[in-house]
Amino acid sequence: MTTAYTKTGATVSTPTPPEPSLGKLVASATKDLSALVRSEIELAKIEIKSEAKHAIAGSGMFGAAAYLGLLASILLSIAAAYGLNAAGLHPALAFLIVAVVYLLIAGVLALLGKKQVSKVSAPERTIRTTKESVSTLKGAAKG
Structure with a gap:
């Protein structure tokens, strides 16, 4: 019971609400945690959707840039061949020289690239730590 005073000074007893049981507290905490997790997941979905739109737009622009770069390299190759032709070489020889330069490059x-690929090795540290983890777990299961 809780005692309260009125304006006139009289005391009034009001019943104290009973404290919730442990089960109700756990259920309430579980419900609140579940709501928090759901709202965090929803927020993550919204953020990822926004970021995905930017990534898709950026990828499209990179694709367009690569396509235009390819077209420009073709035109520059033709211009180089015609430049050699203007210098006095036969057109077939000029285009052949440009093609040979590209083949050399x-x-x-x-x-x-082959040299770089040959440097690639297995992830030794990951393999070692994974084997150690497995042996530790097997030892713990036996003991």
Whole structure:
């Protein structure tokens, strides 16, 4: 019981509400936690959707830039061949020279790429720690 005073000074007893049981507290906490998790997931969905729109737009722009770069390289190749032709070479020879230069560049890039790929190795540290974890878990299961 709680005692309260009125304006006239009289005392009035009001019943104290009973404290919730442990089960009700746990149920309330579980419900609140569940609502919090759901709202966090909803917020993450909204943020990811917004970020995905930006990523898609950026990817499209990169694709368009790559396409235009490809077209420009073709036109520059033709211009280089015509430049050699203007310098006095036969058109077939001029285009052949441009093609051979591209093949040489491609060959050098392929060799450099092969060198880089040969440096790739297995993730040794990850394999080692995974094996250690498995053996530790097996030991814990036996003991």
